[in-house]
Amino acid sequence: MAPNNDNDDDTSLEKYNVDWTGHYRGSSSIVVRPKSTEEVSRILSYCHKRRIGVVPQGGNTGLVGGSVGIGGEVILSLEKMNNIECYGKKDGSVIRADAGCILEELQNYAAKNGNLVPVDLGAKGSCQIGGNVSTNAGGVYYYRYGSLHANVLGLEVVTPTGDVLNLGYDPVSHLKDNTGYHLKHLFIGGEGTLGVVTKVSLRCPPLPVSRGAMWVTCASLSDVVRVLTLARTDHLNEILAAFEFMDRDVLELVRAAYPSIRFPLDIGNVTPATTINNDTIIDPYSILIETHGSDNNHDREKLESFFECIMEEGLVVDGVMAQNLGQIEDFWKIRELCNPATAAMGYVYKYDISLAAIDFDSFIHDMKVRLIDASHDQQKAASSDKNLICGNWGHIIDGNLHCNIVSPNSFERDSELLKIIDEGIFEEVMKRNGSISAEHGLGQYKNEYMTRIKTPSTLRAMYDIKRVFDPHGIMNPGKYLPEPSAESSPE
Amino acid sequence: MKVLVGVKRVVDYAVKVNVKNGSVNLNNVKMSLNPFCEIAVEEACRLKESKAAEEIIALSIGPKQCTETLRTALAMGCDRAIHISTDMRTDYMELQPYAIAKMIQKIVDQEQPDLVLLGKQGIDSDCGQTGPMLAGFLGWPQITFAANLTANDDGKSITVERETDSGTETIDATLPAVVTCDLRLNEPRYATLPNIMKAKKKKVDTINADDLDVDLKTYNEVVEVFEPIGRKAGVSVDNVDELLDKLRNEAGVIV
CATH class of the missing domain: 3.30.70.2190 (Alpha-Beta Plaits)
Incomplete structure (x- = not known):
């Protein structure tokens, strides 16, 4: 596996190791920029077998240090996967896109077809839809159009073992599908700890006249x-x-x-x-x-x-x-x-x-x-x-x-x-019975609070889910869930 | 001085227009005050705030929805408004600058303003002809592309800087005069909500265009309206030879 098999642009690691805030810095020496789901799958299964930590990265615009490494993990940037496919050209109500699509480009594409991408936020010029989904980004129209849990119709994700899961992504997502466990919701806001979101299918309302x-x-x-x-x-x-x-x-x-x-x-x-x-x-x-x-x-x-x-x-x-x-x-x-x-x-x-x-x-x-x-x-x-x-x-x-x-x-x-x-x-x-993270997520900043805000049994269920998808703990290590304590860790 | 300011209702400049049945589709499209007219309104308001002007009359020509556009001008500070009502399109498809200028002339005859402020052009038709034609019909001085306007203390003249390709010209003109406004003249204010409320009580007189005794005929025929052809996406080439090959054999720009 060549760490970087294309020679088109800046290959300096700085922009991958430091996030937008400048508060968080990783020390990764390898960035991989796969161009297809197949490549993501090969990378993950390689890392899984060798127990190499992987940090999936979108536009690096998060505010809790979720998108950069804590040590020398491999950074898996989705930036080369940026195709947009629009479905239903007449009504255009479903848009399917690769995870690496910049949100603003997706918005412009949808607008040309008379549709609105139901998520909008200040970082739209650099954040990517895969990152938006993985962090369950909220933004300014959340009240009107609802969360990504409501608007994501389907996902394609790759789990650490290299399995490609089709969670209602292909064929073209139905507007309604009530069959089986709704696994996509684990990856929406999962912050890349269970796998990598590679494709997203979104419900788009008509552009307001x-x-x-x-x-x-x-x-x-x-x-x-x-x-x-x-x-x-x-x-x-x-x-x-x-x-x-x-x-x-x-x-x-x-x-x-x-x-x-x-x-x-x-x-x-x-x-x-x-x-x-x-x-x-x-x-x-x-x-x-x-x-x-x-x-x-x-x-x-x-x-x-x-x-x-x-x-x-x-x-x-x-x-x-x-x-x-x-x-x-x-x-x-x-x-x-x-x-x-x-x-x-x-x-x-x-x-x-x-x-x-x-x-x-x-x-x-x-x-x-x-x-x-x-x-x-x-x-x-x-x-x-x-x-x-x-x-x-x-x-x-x-x-x-x-x-x-x-x-x-x-x-x-x-x-x-x-x-x-x-x-x-x-x-x-x-x-005041509030939440310490309304939409920014946990990353490496707020994960340790989890023991103070979730009950032990809730946390145990989360560790169990993590283990099912990522038994070796290679995905975005040191983030999201806190380090397991004695009573919450697996026996 | 008394100022008459032109207020054209056009497709909002942020709207991406599309062509339908041989003209720009106006159906359920956001319409706004022409940005250059907005600058003219702002300049008139500043003249009033500096006590150089006593009254500002906003004038718009078009369908009944023009009254909304006039409300914006009234909210910004115009005192009253005149709406010349017509169902003819004003984006050059039907009503054209000659007829528009003739209609404005009628209002000038009626209102006797000292200064007519217009946008330098409408962003729909991009003609830029109404101001010069109006000045011609009236036999008044015209100063186009104004970038700065000063009302002189004598109350009888103005000094205007106008932008040209070769630099800025400064022109003194005696009133009455016609001035068309360019982008750098000022930065228009926002319409405050209290003023929007007050504007509802300001007077808007409506005159039917057909009653003005002006020839409204469309003299210039629009042959075709089409959307600009989209730019083709670029391609990356791997090496200089490939580039030369494409320039030679695909683009045909070198031999």
Whole structure:
């Protein structure tokens, strides 16, 4: 087996060994880039026989270190497997693609056929559909179109022994198939610990004929939650596609990292009292709402009457409504810059948690109190000036909060601080019956929490499943499941 | 000064259009304010905010849905609107710049504005003829491709920078005048929701195009509309010899 039998592009290992965050680094000396399922199968059975660890890798855009090695595993990159096949050209409602297809290319392909890929996220330009499936990626339209568990019709996967499993992938997936154990669900969000997803078949809804968007600001998170409730129930209901919130702290970071970005409320009709250096003071909370429907006039009327209602109830400070599709993209651009902006400003302690929307406010407040205490202790210890910034945004409609703690101008991880924050987050999330990973998964960052959040019998069942598919434990070792303890390990 | 600003309703620039029955398919396609007209509206609003203009009238020609487009202009800051109603297509298929300019001339006669601000072109027909024709009919100065506009203190003239292939020209013009707006003139504001609400109460007068006593005939015949032929995917070649072979025998660009 030649480690790299093509000579077309960059073969430096750096990009395979370091993930997007730069927080996780492996030391693999071999990357294989198979071009077919057959090659994946041969690679895995080779590694299985020789007990060589394998890390399946997509776009390397994960945020929990799941896609790079912890040691010298073989990296199995799917990037050369990127064919798209569309099925049902008339309705195009099923798209089948190789795991290595870039999400955005898949979206563009579907759009040409009048369809929407039901998953969308900021990393769409580099993440791959196989990685999306393996990590059960959520994204901004999760509320409207559902999770990948709902939208993946079929998968082709290769298990460590080299067996190719056809889990409803071939022939063209039926929309309904209720036969046998639904094994595909083990690989959706399995983070490559049971095998490698090589092909994906997805249900795609029709592209919305009408898209609308508004950007409104609120003075408090409780107002945001009331706006959310009104949007979801009485007003936007069936056309509501996305509802994202961003707090002032993260938007200040976006402004600092990308000074040329124009905020929707920066220009026009700004009273002088609310500007500093020609910049508007950012209101405490900003909301981006998108609608998908089939009639532009209908949706526009709904958005306007919705705004009238929330304005009358005094829930919003101000707002703008996109007048064309370009403005919708402008709004999203700001939302999508939240993540890179935090990374540009310093080391980011990243958290992706699930809570009831009404608990966001107290959670953020309590975390900020903890951070002030932590900074205080740190200052005493290191006598350095650390003003940690806690920037928050997320899919509040799914109860999904991205809480990002940035140490400005310091790009090194502070292990002491990490421990303090990790523990603080964990306690505050558990107190509110939340989840410590809403959509980012476990990887090598959060796997050790599993013993604290799953019962021993649940964990045992997970180890049992792992052993069935991967008896030698070669797949993505050291991640997802914690190291087995005495009572949970097999006898 | 009183400003008349042209507001064309066109297929949204982010929409990938397709051709159906010999013309661009407009059925259930997102329509928006022409981006160059949006710049004209923004410039008019800035003139008003700087007290150079007292009143801005937005004018649109097309089907009844043009009132939505006018609402956008009103929400951005125009004071009132005039809608010339017609079911003829405005993307060159039926109504063409000559008739459009003639209709605008009628409104100019009626409203007596000091300045007419138009987009430099509609992104659907890409003609760029309406502004110059209108100036010709009126016998007014015309400044096309404006990249900067200053209303002079005398209240009777404007100074406009216009972009040309050989550089920027600065032109003084006496009012009344016709100015067409280019991309770099300004960055249009977003329509705020409170202003969208206020815009609903602003006046929109509708006039039937047939009542304007203008020749609406389509003089230039559109022979064919077709989608651009897609670019063929590239191929990798293994070596220089293969490249030369393809250039010689497939592409025929070398001998």
